[in-house]
Amino acid sequence: GTGPFKFVEWKQTDYLKVAKFDGYWKKGYPKVDTITWKPVVDNNSRAAIMQTGEAHFTFPVPYEQAEVLKGKPDLEVVAAPSIVLRYLSMNTQQKPFDNPKVRQAIAYAINKEALAKVAFNGYATPAQGVAPQGVEYAVKIGEWPYDVAKAKELMKEAGYPTGFETELWSAYNHTTAQKVTQFLQQQLQQIGIRTKITLLEAGQRVEKVESWQDPGTAPVRLYYVGWSTSTGEADWALRPLLYGESWPPKLFNTAYYKNPKVDADIKGAQLTTDGAEKAKLYKDAQETIWKDAPWAPLVVEKLLSANNKKLTGVYVIPDASFNFTEVDLR
Incomplete structure (x- = not known):
């Protein structure tokens, strides 16, 4: 390969180790001999190893621990912009979510503003569309208004004046x-929607959502999830999540959403090389999706990392991946 590091060892659930690649093309890099990545699932433990010096870098920093880590003189906390969108998808093929x-x-x-404060400690902003700003061809539609009276009116018009369980x-x-999820549960109770919360383990997520074969029997209803548009372009913000042929298990359209107009726009944007035409098609698709509301777009989160001040040259990229090319430890 041509990267700055070469693979050394991987012990699943324990660590991944890489070493300096002496044949790297960029003169003078990398500056460190090895990097060891360790997965630390527990939020408190992840914050603690930064304070003890066991780790030089951690991501993501638990939002509730950010101020504690900021108070440590040897640590730096960085809030980087992102293209990571959090949203609530709704299974549009199942009642009552088949009703727009x-x-x-x-x-x-x-209330997306309140959600950003309560769950993300302010390190998030309300979503302004179905694709995060910063993604090429993303359309800024504006935050979906918080309006409980309007919500109750729509529930009544849909035939659910007292709500339902889901x-x-x-x-x-x-x-x-x-x-x-606790915040969403409280918010939805205001309009009579009573929810039972389940936080899925990774294996459950694959079994019950991502690899489900029959759309007609898919058990998913309301689903809190997120997406990073790693290509930086609107196709990857829309096609895996909202294209009619992207239902599980093929891709990640967990809303089981299908609108022929949206499909035609996405397909047309893929095929054209004309930038203005591509922008128009993506704009039409995003505005139609917004009105159809297969999701409740929630927030775009900031990417919170912490590093020892002796460590430099580590960057978290907007899609939540990393750049360690220039890493150095003084």
């Missing part, structure tokens, strides 16, 4: 996901 008024009501019932699943089981 119900889906719109849910979007109106959630499942609320999270794709994650960490502390932030607990806070998000």
